[in-house]
Amino acid sequence: MLYTKTEEEIELLRLNNDLVSRTLAEVAKIIRPGVTTKELDRRAEEFIRDNGAKPGFLGYNGYPATLCTSVNDSVVHGIPSSYALRDGDIVSVDCGTYLHGFYGDSAFTFAVGNIKPEVQRLLNVTRECLVKGVEAAVDGFRVGDISYAVQTHAEINGYSVVRELVGHGLGRNMHEKPEVPNYGARGRGSKLVEGLVICIEPMINMGKKGVYQEKDGWTIRTQDGMPSAHFELAVVVRKGKAETLSTFSYIDEVLRLS
Ligand code: MF3
Ligand code: CO
Numbered sequence: 001m002l003y004t005k006t007e008e009e010i011e012l013l014r015l016n017n018d019l020v021s022r023t024l025a026e027v028a029k030i031i032r033p034g035v036t037t038k039e040l041d042r043r044a045e046e047f048i049r050d051n052g053a054k055p056g057f058l059g060y061n062g063y064p065a066t067l068c069t070s071v072n073d074s075v076v077h078g079i080p081s082s083y084a085l086r087d088g089d090i091v092s093v094d095c096g097t098y099l100h101g102f103y104g105d106s107a108f109t110f111a112v113g114n115i116k117p118e119v120q121r122l123l124n125v126t127r128e129c130l131v132k133g134v135e136a137a138v139d140g141f142r143v144g145d146i147s148y149a150v151q152t153h154a155e156i157n158g159y160s161v162v163r164e165l166v167g168h169g170l171g172r173n174m175h176e177k178p179e180v181p182n183y184g185a186r187g188r189g190s191k192l193v194e195g196l197v198i199c200i201e202p203m204i205n206m207g208k209k210g211v212y213q214e215k216d217g218w219t220i221r222t223q224d225g226m227p228s229a230h231f232e233l234a235v236v237v238r239k240g241k242a243e244t245l246s247t248f249s250y251i252d253e254v255l256r257l258s
Contacts, residue, residue, distance in 0.1 A: 004195030016104030017234045017245035025250035033087040037069035041080035056096025068094035075220040075228040087113035092230040106246040107232035126229035129202040137242040139194045147184030160209035201232035
């Protein structure tokens with residue numbers, strides 16, 4: 001049996017994930033060619049601390065930063081650095097917070113300047129995969145229904161699903177049971193019940209599914225060097241329809257005005 005949250009606990013997770021969502025929108029405001037991923041990280045850390053929270057990733061298993069910034073063929077867990085973003089890049093920005101004993105965790109992949117139409121399509125489809133996963137996060141379904149929804153949408157669009165990294169439960173720990181793979185079979189896996197809080201985070205490759213870890217011990221890259229996209233939201237399983245705790249609406253507003 002999986003640990004479900006009380007409404008009081010969900011309220012604290014809502015605060016965290018709303019802050020993560022607003023932090024990602026602050027980062028969105030400064031993403032442009034020439035900005036370094038370290039500058040994005042500094043802005044995020046400052047915003048999180050100004051809001052009375054702590055960066056959720058900093059120090060987690062020794063992770064050295066507030067954000068994971070993963071550019072182009074980097075899938076996830078890229079460490080912010082002096083790398084200056086270039087026109088045509090994509091960058092997955094993954095952000096965590098820690099406030100009132102709970103975690104927030106979400107990610108969005110941004111276009112830097114003008115990107116190729118085929119790369120924009122990868123971003124669109126990966127975000128759609130996440131939406132399809134969220135639509136399956138309903139009481140009475142199973143984890144495999146989420147996995148199947150994500151995988152099917154990726155593969156009918158000609159993309160591949162990263163196997164080595166998965167979504168997860170979220171609460172007093174950043175990674176709780178259950179694991180939420182982005183590939184799998186309908187009707188399999190743990191039962192989803194109202195009050196279960198999970199992060200759904202498709203990592204979708206334009207080319208082949210294989211990935212490897214860099215010598216820095218963190219950065220995950222595609223083996224074939226083709227781009228990869230990553231979007232993540234935290235949701236509560238409810239009856240009929242999941243409740244989203246994080247949102248891309250702040251980001252969408254920033255991008256609409258830019
Ligand atoms: N968002 C990532 C995940 O869901 C967390 C980054 S792990 C860290 O697994 F170690 F980099 F913090
Ligand atoms: Co996560």
